[in-house]
Amino acid sequence: MSFYSLVGSGTLFGLFLCISDVESMRTLKNVAAKYGGSVTIPCLYEKQYKANPKFWCKGYYWASCSIVAYASTNGITSLADHPAQNMFTVELNPVSDSGTYWCAAEIGSKWDPDDRNYLYLTVSQDPDLSVMESRVKGNEGGSVTVQCFYSTAYWNKQKQWCRFKDEWCNTVRKTSTAQTSAVQITDNGSSFRVQMSNLKESDAGWYWCSAGDLQVPVHISVGAEAPGLPDNQKEDKVSNFEDTILAFCIISGLLLVLMVVGLVIWKLKQKQTGQLVTNKGYDHSLINTDVDYGAFVFRQPKSNPNQSPKARENAVTYSTVADEQCKASSASEPEVTYSTLKISHNPTGLSRSP
Structure with a gap:
């Protein structure tokens, strides 16, 4: 084998290694996403790149793509590295631009290009x-x-x-x-x-x-599943909880309605009682007080010129007293009590005859 053949074979082998290194990064190929929504892209790398910086790049050609986010970047584009899983994820929220994007792990060596792979993001209002x-x-x-x-x-x-x-x-x-x-x-x-x-x-x-x-x-x-609690029991538990909440809401609503109705009735009764007190006043026609009226009629006997002064001194004046009991204006016949008073000129007072 000639020298040039060996050089050519070595070059091809080196190129193959570079290509295989480049293709070690794995991701999806054509992701559909809704405009204004969110999507998370997983990027899987080889374990030897756990400590290498990870980044997300946008552009049709790798050589000219622009870096959008590095690991631990937050914002519209967030990149989170998960070394235990040999994976990093890129979250786009909100999604806006269709195009070619790259998952990449930065290596930085002239002879060992960055580990990378690309995907196409298809964004539309109504994704297929x-x-x-x-x-x-x-x-x-x-x-x-x-x-x-x-x-x-x-x-x-x-x-x-x-x-x-x-x-x-x-x-x-x-x-x-x-x-x-x-x-x-x-x-x-x-x-x-x-x-x-x-x-x-x-x-x-x-x-x-x-x-x-x-x-x-x-x-x-x-x-982890809760011990001793199968799926059907979990569903029953959730269902029972929802039923309890519904029953509580219904009972609370009924109690609230009853309280409002009771308050309205109490207010109406208070209002009616106030009107009665205001309009009551004094009704003199209802006062059941008996009044006795006495009519005193003094009759002076005619003087007798032949009476002696002593006889005139002992003269008696008779008077008739009429006691009228007046009831409230409803009495049909007034009751009259007749009394005869014997008024003497005796200074000891007057006495009432039977």
């Missing part, structure tokens, strides 16, 4: 592929459900549910159902439903829905 929830949580031994919606343009395209860390995929075709012991996928013509059951902690991580060439990332977290 979307999910009900991009972050779903379940418990060990339980199940989770992800709903992926697609437009009519992708009705006859291949549908997949894939795990990001090992690119394991479950494929569904039109109106068919694919299932394993842990995953069931059903396509109804406008969306496909993914149900993962018997969850394990190892099932946690990033997945994606795909229809044709479009992808939407979904993160699933798996927590």
